[in-house]
Amino acid sequence: MLPETARRKVHETEQRLGHWDAYVRSIYITILVIMAYLLGYEFDLMAPLHGGAAVVGALWAAVTVLAVYKDDRVTTRSSFFSTMGFALFGAAVALAYLLWIPPHRIWP
Incomplete structure (x- = not known):
């Protein structure tokens, strides 16, 4: 993660933005x-x-x-790891399916 000084700078910048926060988030x-x-x-x-x-x-x-992407970093990080976990699980299921039932067996 970021060092404490960098996190403090980011937090101070976010506080100064005030009503511009929505615009900065949309650009981000x-x-x-x-x-x-x-x-x-x-x-x-x-x-x-x-x-x-x-x-x-x-x-x-x-x-x-x-x-x-969510409103705060903790929720975004949680959502990211959840999405990546399910994507890897889906890829593993697809790989197992293709190894046990190759496409040439399904289509004549």
Whole structure:
């Protein structure tokens, strides 16, 4: 985490913002969503099979940022770890499913 002096500076800055806090939060969320979209797009392009599906992956990354971000850091952190845990669980279930029932068995 941040050192005490940095946390104090952030807290003092937030206190001085007052009514600007909502605008700062919306700009912060917008930047996070754009970064998630661009990273999700580039990540999906790494898999040669996806091709046009990269946009869908990027949109899911942006939606995840909106779903995870909360009003305070503790709740956001809790939401983040919960989301990542369930995503890893879903990936493990999908991997197990694909290992036991390969796609060529399902489709003739």
